Amino acid sequence: MSSARASxxxxxxxxxxxxxxxxxxxxxxxxxxxxxxxxxxLRTTVSLLVGDHSLSASAFxxxxxxxxxxxxxxxxxxxNTRLRGVSFAIDRxxxxxxxxxxxxxxxxxxxxxxxxxxxxxxxxxxFNELLAKGxxxxxxxxxxxxxxxxxxxxxxxxxxxLLDPPP
Numbered sequence: 156m157s158s159a160r161a162s163x164x165x166x167x168x169x170x171x172x173x174x175x176x177x178x179x180x181x182x183x184x185x186x187x188x189x190x191x192x193x194x195x196x197l198r199t200t201v202s203l204l205v206g207d208h209s210l211s212a213s214a215f216x217x218x219x220x221x222x223x224x225x226x227x228x229x230x231x232x233x234x235n236t237r238l239r240g241v242s243f244a245i246d247r248x249x250x251x252x253x254x255x256x257x258x259x260x261x262x263x264x265x266x267x268x269x270x271x272x273x274x275x276x277x278x279x280x281x282f283n284e285l286l287a288k289g290x291x292x293x294x295x296x297x298x299x300x301x302x303x304x305x306x307x308x309x310x311x312x313x314x315x316x317l318l319d320p321p322p
Contacts, residue, residue: 160207162262163210163259166262167187168187169264170268171187171189173264174268174271176191176192177189177190178190186202186204187202187204188200189202189271191271191274193278194279195282195283196216196279199216199274199278201214201274208258209258210256210270211254211255212270212271212274214252214253214274215250217250217286217289218249219249221293224289227285227289228245230284230285234281238273238277240257240273241253241273253278283313283314286314291317294317297311298311298319
């Protein structure tokens with residue numbers, strides 16, 4: 156293992172210790188799987204991977220939208236122009252991720268903190284909008300089903316303005 160890679164791993168471990176977030180060692184050498192607590196999106200799972208040349212981060216945001224793919228993808232691309240150090244990406248299944256990369260020479264506990272902060276802010280801050288754009292029909296069905304049975308709609312309250320039919 157190169158000294159730059161070992162140094163980057165030490166910086167990640169130091170950040171994990173200071174941040175006191177839930178994490179595990181990943182399946183690949185140099186990988187850490189981190190759970191970041193959020194408000195809208197209750198948890199963002201991030202894979203941090205210290206490679207030969209860079210520290211890469213990948214965070215799952217939402218699964219492949221059920222509808223409005225072109226609208227969702229355009230919104231993601233437009234949003235990418237305002238992000239710092241991360242960008243939205245989709246995998247072969249259409250699931251939405253945030254990805255970022257720092258060259259090994261630039262990895263410090265502070266740059267790891269900035270990267271993780273941007274991942275969390277973006278994942279948490281865009282979650283409800285992505286759900287509204289890509290899953291509205293499913294949420295309307297779920298809302299109607301819950302209302303018809305007297306079930307709680309608490310986890311859908313952020314979307315009440317879109318789901319509750321006007322009087």
